[in-house]
Amino acid sequence: MSTQPSSQFAQPRIDARALLGLYDPADTTDWAPIRAAQLNAGSQLAVFLFGANLVGAALVFLLLASIAPLWALASWGAVTAAVGAAITFRRLASRSRTGHTATLADVRDTVLEGIALAAVWSVPPLAFGVKADANVALGLWIVLSVLMTASAVAMAALPLATLAFLGILGASIAVMLFVLTGPLLAAAALLFTVLLMLGCFVRGKSLVVIRAGEIALAERDETVSLLLREFEENSADWLWETDAQRRIVRASPRFAHSVGLDPLAVNGMPFLQVLAGPTWEAGNFAAGLRTLADKLKGREAFRDLLLPVQVQGVERWWEIAASPRFDERGGFIGFRGVGSDVTEQRASADKINKMARFDTLTGLPNRLLINEALARAMAEADKWGSRCAFMMIDLDRFKAINDTLGHPIGDRLLGRVSERLNQLITDNETIGRLGGDEFAVVVRDATDSARVEKLAQSIIATLSKPYELDQHTLYIGASIGVATGPRDGRTAEMLIRSADLALYRSKDAGGGTFHCYEPQLHVQAEERRVLEMALRKALQNGEMHLNYQPVVAADTGELTGFEALLRWIHPEFGNISPVKFVPLAEDARLIAPIGEWVLRTACEEATRWNHPVRVAVNVSPEQLHNPAFVAVVASALAQSGLPADRLELEVTESVFMKEGTCAIQVLEKILDMGVRLSLDDFGTGYSSLGYLSRTRFSSIKIDRSFVQGASQGVPEAIAIIRAVVALAQSLGMATTAEGVETEAEHLMVQDLGCSKVQGYYFGRPLPVEEARAIVNHGQRDAAAA
Structure with missing residues (x-):
């Protein structure tokens, strides 16, 4: 088994150069808020750093008062106080400017603060310490080491400035000790400085890692909050719960709002009664409610159950899912589930379904819906031992009009054709457009063959009448092929093919007529194929x-x-x-x-x-x-x-x-x-x-x-x-x-x-x-x- 930590909890990899503020890495991490956090952390301890500088300056003044001119020490102390105050004010002033984001230059400029501070603090060991005795030099080393430690703590969030300060001051102390005592103490001072710098870098890196994690967590929290807020404002989902008697318990406000009832009043009501609404007394339930009742009675889990619900006189569509609940002894204690109002989704689905089954130009059923209607008609004919019929209609001379007058006129002519066809059909027929200039009629009950032939003749006569479009008088006709099921085909595909063969015969005869399918047509088609x-x-x-x-x-x-x-x-x-x-x-x-x-x-x-x-x-x-x-x-x-x-x-x-x-x-x-x-x-x-x-x-x-x-x-x-x-x-x-x-x-x-x-x-x-x-x-x- 792998021992590598999960990437979700792994410590992010921090580039040292980016940590110091030397360049912007081309990764997915946003360093602007991290640099702002570095500057803000430095500003929080700016006053502490200034106090440490003042105390250190006072101690150095006391140590060197016996060996150095007072005017020199006073001048150095004034400069030190001025530099410390300037750095303090600068950091406090940058807090408002870099509150949320900071640039690479903002962090890089802090190295000047570290160099300036190191320069003034390097004066005592290099100017005065090298002339003092060993005791004074040792005391000066201690004071400066304490100051370096305090600065490492206070300035760890800004490692570039801190490392500059520690490096310069530590080198100055090492020079002083080397001159007075030799290389041993100088090496010790350098080792102390290096360790202090290493600790400062590690602490600075830890602060950056922590801040990066906080920023990521904050962004995640904000995203989750936005999603939850979006869900609360726009979601139609709600929770519901029933007891063993299928009565609502602990109704949520969203559920009560969905059914249009008071949250207190809905508790204790039968779940089915709430969903059935006005139909509860009459018992005229929708099929979905009956399925739900069977699931609740059988204590079966279910999901994606779609049912209509009357809410304040308006029909809504819900989709619910639930699982039965049992106590620790295995006793049934009710159902707990989730529901969603899918009325809009259902309306969209109905619209898409209509678009998929109806022709956009004429509004008639398209090929898909015609095939479905024919399949149902054939199933009914097979069930009752009756007959159905399928007519395939092809317009004569339409292509010539479409080519000469243009497609807009052709499309409007197809609209007029569909209007005339709609006037001819009854509840026994379904008419649709197959595509181009082809139409079809499904006759559910075709036991009266004379009636089917009369309908075909009426279609030809009606479509052959002149059309007035944009000051054009247009003449077209129609050829029809008729097939009767199940005699001419046991399946919808076979019946359509038979009607198509009959249509070919009508077209070959010159158009303007109809022909019924004959077995010889299939023989001719097969002969043609071979x-x-x-x-x-x-x-x-x-x-x-x-x-x-x-x-x-x-x-x-x-x-x-x-x-x-x-x-x-x-x-x-x-x-x-x-x-x-x-x-x-x-x-x-x-x-x-x-x-x-x-x-x-x-x-x-x-x-x-x-x-x-x-x-x-x-x-x-x-x-x-x-x-x-x-x-x-x-x-x-x-x-x-x-x-x-x-x-x-x-x-x-x-x-x-x-x-x-x-x-x-x-x-x-x-x-x-x-x-x-x-x-x-x-x-x-x-x-x-x-x-x-x-x-x-x-x-x-x-x-x-x-x-x-x-x-x-x-x-x-x-x-x-x-x-x-x-x-x-x-x-x-x-x-x-x-x-x-x-x-x-x-x-x-x-x-x-x-x-x-x-x-x-x-x-x-x-x-x-x-x-x-x-x-x-x-x-x-x-x-x-």
Whole structure:
């Protein structure tokens, strides 16, 4: 076991230089009040020191009166008295100036006092003692030794001044004795002086240690007093005690004040009656009071028991704890405990709880509270064998409004949406906001499915009505997915997932409608998940390849190029359609690496063609929204050696629909390389003449739907093709008709003015070897077969 003293009671380490006042140590000790204590201790014995100097001077005068001139002794005595008086007055005057704190200079300056006093007292032994006989010198040594001892006692609190005085005077006495008697007595005088100086230093250090401890204790006492005062003024805690019959005994004033009763009147009252207040007679107790009664009856210790208490008509919340008490014979004598008023804390906790469960923007329950409400609804449905429902609502066209008019308008629109939703629900439903523009409804009793569907239709109709905000008339809609529990999910998580899948179906249907969950949706979602996992490994497993579809001149049928088309053959799932895996690749953020592979592969293949025809590569909007795509194109051309004018990138109108992107800048940089640009599927989306004039397209591709419509004599389709051809010719662009499958369609698009054609009539998408053979051997007829 360690024998080291506890750090709590260990003597503090005092630096000797700091004790003497030579420097300020860089520790945690505050030396200012300690130095003030040193000066104050010196001032307390200043009068005693002055008296000792006067008595000593008188004795020296009597000893030396027979051997020294009286005028000299009188002069020395006057100087000694003057120096002693000056030191005394100086120390008494410093008491008010250094009452609580003192500087390093204040303590250091006291060494001048010690030197001055030692100087005047060194005169008798050095000026008169060396000429006296041994008896006189011995008497002088005794008187000065007594004076040194008295000074060491009186000035120990100021060790620097005391050590200076003792050292100088002791050396003077040693010189006197050495001259008169030799080295023996001189050494004795020096030894006495050293011992006296050592004792003075030790005593001075002890005084500093004591004072440091007193200061620390005072600070601790002051801190404790402040804490106790703070507790008394602000704390709501109080003590309580009952006897064996559960009646209050020795009620504290704070406890009596907490219950609003007189301290004398509350003694002897049943503890439960005091806490129950007006409900005591009716017996309508709160659950917390019933728990307390059970604990008291069972004589069980308890803690953190929360219960409501009526105090002068106001409900307060208390938290109490207690332990049973027993006498020395083991007999039960009552309870003793502590209580605390936690009304404010509970209000804060309720506020925090509300903030954690309610949306700050709309005031509706948030995702956490909706999940809790759904869990309760499912538990009730399971208990009673009924059904509950969960609706997931997604606003249509909200993002466009948020992006164009700004988030403040979007936030206010969400507030209006929440107001309309609140007007539709009853006590049977709980509505909340999941986040963004997603809302949800929990239907506790959904046994009437027609009522649930009617509510979904009402929500769509209500939210689709126009909104007036800041002189803007805004139109949005809503898509809803509905799942019914426990049929569509045995847990809240499963039911939410089912409603989410139904919502996806509503969005895919164009929005503005609702769909109920069907098991097939889960199958499709699982198929999508498995397909995504396979797609992530398709490139590295070598499962993808390119086919090339010929593009020919409309008038001569001469081959002008190929469009590279991506194909995926999975070893287990077989040939997977691009219609299925390309959108999946875009959603899963896999389109960039796949698109880069397509670009590099197509460029490398085009360099193997003897005839300098072009190769067209479809580019996803996600690729163009990345500035690094410019470097990808440049790298593909450089590594393959393909001339830039033989590469044509095909983009769709959706590239220009997303504001605030760098797609236009990316396209401009790619065009500056000499790469050609083609607009694919023109007319099928939000066709705009603006970006046609701003972007240097080399050709426009007319979608196959217009070609098929025109072949069937649809006037609108014919008019659109003619308009597109005229527009392209006026802008110096070529036109490519897609999906030409018959000779009649070929002749029709040729008559309508299309520059190039593409379709099964001229060739299906061909494997790389066949496409290479067509180019290298000029087998145009084979391509048309």
